Amino acid sequence: MKALSLTLLFLLIAANEAKVFTKCELASRLKNEGMDGYHDYKLDNWICMAYHESRYNTRAVGPPNSDGSRDYGIFQINSRWWCNNTQGPTANGCDTACTAFTTDDITDDIICAKRIVRDPQKMDAWVAWRNHCKGRDLSEWTRDCRL
Ligand SMILES: *[C@@H]1O[C@H](CO)[C@@H](O)[C@H](O)[C@H]1NC(C)=O
Numbered sequence: 314m315k316a317l318s319l320t321l322l323f324l325l326i327a328a329n330e331a332k333v334f335t336k337c338e339l340a341s342r343l344k345n346e347g348m349d350g351y352h353d354y355k356l357d358n359w360i361c362m363a364y365h366e367s368r369y370n371t372r373a374v375g376p377p378n379s380d381g382s383r384d385y386g387i388f389q390i391n392s393r394w395w396c397n398n399t400q401g402p403t404a405n406g407c408d409t410a411c412t413a414f415t416t417d418d419i420t421d422d423i424i425c426a427k428r429i430v431r432d433p434q435k436m437d438a439w440v441a442w443r444n445h446c447k448g449r450d451l452s453e454w455t456r457d458c459r460l
Pocket residue numbers: 397398399403404405
């Protein structure tokens with residue numbers, strides 16, 4: 314019983330611990346993962362996209378899209394095409410459970426984002442990037458970070 318209650322306590326704590334990156338913390342992590350210039354997108358594109366998609370919140374789950382799919386995690390990865398939330402048809406292009414994209418370890422999110430940007434749509438896959446970042450001067454997004 315003691316072990317069980319400790320487990321439950323841990324789960325409750327874990328569930329409440331939504332990791333929200335700071336801008337520069339995320340910039341540093343993505344740079345280390347080779348995303349600065351990945352498929353010709355400089356780092357500031359990724360930072361601007363993540364801000365407008367999730368506000369850097371690793372636990373973000375979007376409301377249902379018009380096709381019933383949802384978007385998961387810091388990069389708001391879509392369940393119709395890239396991950397499996399077991400709630401509808403999915404191409405599951407990243408071969409990952411959508412819940413994996415709402416943990417505070419963003420390693421798998423990064424791997425999937427790289428996969429997404431290798432598709433012909435490239436970063437246009439992210440509506441928030443298209444609406445808020447595409448074609449703009451994005452240098453301010455990383456200017457005050459020590460990278
Ligand atoms: C999605 O997950 C469910 C439950 O594990 C599984 O039955 C289904 O085959 C998966 N779909 C795809 C496309 O991976």
